[in-house]
Amino acid sequence: MASSHLRLLVLSCSLFFISLGSTEHNFVVVPTSSFASEPACSTVSHVTSEPRRASMPLVHRHGPCAPTGSYAVKPSLAERLRRDRARRNRIMSKVSGRMSTTLSDASVSIPTALGDAVGTLEYVVTLSIGTPAVEQTMLIDTGSDLSWIQCNPCSSSECYPQKDPLFDPSKSSTYNTISCDSDACKQLIGDHYGAGCTNGASDASLCQYGIKYGSGETTVGLYSTETLTLKQGVTVPDFSFGCGLHQHGEFDKFDGLLGLGGASESLVSQTSHTYGGAFSYCLPPGNGTSGFLTLGAPSNNTGFVFTPMHQFPGVSTFYMVTLTGISVGGKKLDIPPAVFSNGMIIDSGTIITGLPATAYSALRSEFRNAMSAYPLLPPTNNGLDTCYNFAGHSNVTVPKVSLTFNGGATIDLDVPSGVLIDDCLAFVGGNSDNTIGIIGNVNQRTFEVLYDTGRGNVGFRSGAC
Known part of the structure; x- marks a missing residue:
């Protein structure tokens, strides 16, 4: 009988830690000291030596x-x-x-x-x-x-x-x-x-x-x-x-x-x-590190996930992709697919990602729930409405935010550099759902973002710089 209770206790503990590990996998503990600006350049070369690039x-x-x-x-x-x-x-x-x-x-x-x-x-x-x-x-x-x-x-x-x-x-x-x-x-x-x-x-x-x-x-x-x-x-x-x-x-x-x-x-x-x-x-995770710009596609696609690229009719400048879903802390948000039907421009020059109203509302709500341990600051006039006071915390637990694109390509944004900007959620919402979104450069940090117009797709490779 004792051994049966012991086996039951071990099994219960194992299930507990499996569950805990799964939860922790969708959150990242970040030292608040890493939010400070870099005092010096710590550049490391990520430039490729491929001869055809x-x-x-x-x-x-x-x-x-x-x-x-x-x-x-x-x-x-x-x-x-x-x-x-x-x-x-x-x-x-x-x-x-x-x-x-x-x-x-x-x-x-x-x-x-x-x-x-x-x-x-x-x-x-x-x-x-x-x-x-x-x-x-x-x-x-x-x-x-x-x-x-x-x-x-x-x-x-x-x-x-x-x-x-x-x-x-x-x-x-x-x-x-x-x-x-x-x-x-x-x-x-x-x-x-x-x-x-x-x-x-x-x-x-x-x-x-x-x-x-x-x-x-x-x-x-x-x-x-x-x-x-x-x-x-x-x-x-x-x-x-x-x-x-x-x-x-x-x-x-x-x-x-x-x-x-x-x-x-x-x-x-x-x-x-x-x-x-x-x-x-x-784009590097912070101002004190370097990234790269490369012409030409890599010789192999190892590490990349791809989604189809398209352009807005009559405007050849912009590169567009279709977002199909967002997850926060491993939880997929309940956003109707039609909300993303107008597409998203992926842009190196825009800082903050702009989402259709319904998508942003769902993201903000779930992100706030996941960050409820930290004081939420009052909205300011800078357009960001989910900002936190991390004073007194040596570490902050931040949920992963994942974007899923047409074709199933899913990327986990870098935490914290790809999710937070100056302790604020790096997203804003549009006035309606009838709008084109823009994926800003904060969300793109640490990814090699490959624009391949010849093959008609956009690729993402995590941890590239």
Whole structure:
């Protein structure tokens, strides 16, 4: 009898620990000390050495790993989120067709329907342009197509202070302007990046580009070609880009922008004959570490999960996926599939993920339940309504948040970097369910996110940086 009771006790304890282990598997204990900003750069190279891919380091523009050159002080969370809302609103305007006509600036017409918010862009890569090659630090953006840098001649009243010396086209043997009657200029105009032609003394007028971003910045200059050096020994000849001569707005010391969108002007499209229209990046978990940007698909898909990619009709810039479910702490949320039917744009430049109203309500409710041990702060005007006071806690237990996509691909967001931002849940809700969502860069941290336009899918590989 005693041995029977003992066996029953052991079995009960075993079941208890199995249950406890299953529960703990869906939660992560995080030291609150890890929420503090990194005091120094602890970069480790994650750049691939695959010969058919071109890979380069990627870092946060306001972190200690940023290239030496004294970037401006990191904006407050409230300011970053204000700019983020401007970007989301502009993206929604572009996909819904609510676009203005033109704005007169620097004596040219600039389409106001283009560009998002430069101020939200947080990750930079260092490339080189020209012959001899001149180093430039550029923001990356999957929500933009046309790449541009500032060029001489450009006075202090027309250009903003930047990290590196201005690129001087007159000192490069491979620089060329693009004429206004060329097919390339006609394509630029057709994609709404054109800004008319120069009226110089020469017989051939030159093609001008112009972009007005969602938060008010404008960049105008000559549409040109040049040799772009991705890394030592890897170049893109005759790369089409904007040579900026008139910049206005709150730009922040970076040297230019690298467009990774889906339209013909982007780096991805211009190198599709070499890299198959594929690229990937890994955004690091914190500002004190590095990630990477890579052109080309990996030689094998080990570690990736894939979901079909599609584009919004008439807007080739954005990459879209279909979300089918969300889980919190291992519990799948009761969200009708129709809520996600409009799709989700996956974007490197948006910070906070925006969900349809019903989906966000379910996520917020379950996340708050799972975090009920910690004081919930009152809502603020920064748009985030699920923020916590972790004072007095040396550790915090955070539930895993999982996203499931069309085709069954499921990813567990990194905890805490992919779930929390400044102790707040890194999601917001839309005003209705009849909206397109946006997967922001916080949720993407530590994943290699592979955009493979040739195969028509998006892949995710966890723990890549």
